[in-house]
Amino acid sequence: MLKLQNVSKQFDRKVVLDDINVEIKTGEIVSLLGPSGSGKTTLLNIILGLTQLDHGRIIFNDMDLSNVSMKNRGFNIVFQDYALFPHLSAYENIIYGLRNKKGLVSETELQEYIDFLELKPHLAKKIGELSGGQKQRVALARTLVMKPKILLLDEPLSALDGVIKESIKQRIQSIAREYKLTTIIVTHDPEEALTLSDKILIINQGNISQFGTPQEIINQPNNDFVKEFILKQL
Numbered sequence: 001m002l003k004l005q006n007v008s009k010q011f012d013r014k015v016v017l018d019d020i021n022v023e024i025k026t027g028e029i030v031s032l033l034g035p036s037g038s039g040k041t042t043l044l045n046i047i048l049g050l051t052q053l054d055h056g057r058i059i060f061n062d063m064d065l066s067n068v069s070m071k072n073r074g075f076n077i078v079f080q081d082y083a084l085f086p087h088l089s090a091y092e093n094i095i096y097g098l099r100n101k102k103g104l105v106s107e108t109e110l111q112e113y114i115d116f117l118e119l120k121p122h123l124a125k126k127i128g129e130l131s132g133g134q135k136q137r138v139a140l141a142r143t144l145v146m147k148p149k150i151l152l153l154d155e156p157l158s159a160l161d162g163v164i165k166e167s168i169k170q171r172i173q174s175i176a177r178e179y180k181l182t183t184i185i186v187t188h189d190p191e192e193a194l195t196l197s198d199k200i201l202i203i204n205q206g207n208i209s210q211f212g213t214p215q216e217i218i219n220q221p222n223n224d225f226v227k228e229f230i231l232k233q234l
């Protein structure tokens with residue numbers, strides 16, 4: 001269980017997150033959804049430990065991680081642009097993070113992740129030789145082999161279209177189910193959030209507009225902002 005308690009953040013005296021309180025259960029897929037500039041990425045970075053919060057606490061399985069460094073938190077992120085190393089092969093990218101972590105995954109487990117993401121035929125290829133969907137799968141594999149306690153994804157579908165988008169969406173869902181891995185996703189796209197997530201946290205100008213299941217949000221929108229932001233997509 002991940003609890004965000006009274007999480008607040010200002011940049012240059014501008015309130016970017018205003019007293020965010022939310023509880024995320026183990027294994028849930030939660031989308032952070034809102035318009036550009038609403039504070040989604042800042043919240044993701046605060047959970048990751050990349051950005052320090054001003055007030056509040058990040059509690060994971062009853063441990064206060066607010067002052068624990070990003071490295072020691074054990075949450076891992078796939079960035080929007082994947083941040084893969086172009087001069088390395090797909091395989092070298094996947095194992096890159098393991099170079100100082102001997103014993104974290106066995107050879108069998110490593111092969112399981114590779115099989116799960118259907119990357120075997122692509123392991124020797126350089127990143128430039130891969131399609132968008134294949135790059136995303138390499139980025140997911142590279143993150144999963146680190147055995148993250150929470151998986152964070154920043155706009156994982158925004159660079160993909162059509163069939164590939166659908167297949168990565170299903171892939172993310174099966175990762176969360178298979179590994180019982182809490183997955184937190186930043187997206188600006190209501191349709192993505194509604195079809196991908198167990199719960200959606202709708203953020204508007206640093207405040208929670210609503211936190212609920214896709215069904216609850218569609219059937220019982222809390223306020224006009226949620227209504228307009230969601231309904232315009234339906």
Ligand code: ADP
Nearest residue numbers: 011012016034035036037038039040041042043
């Ligand atoms: P979103 O991900 O919803 O687009 P962000 O969390 O990136 O929103 O940004 C929320 C607000 O915080 C924006 O007004 C943005 O300009 C501001 N902001 C984000 N990061 C910084 C930073 N490092 N320094 C100053 N302002 C920032």
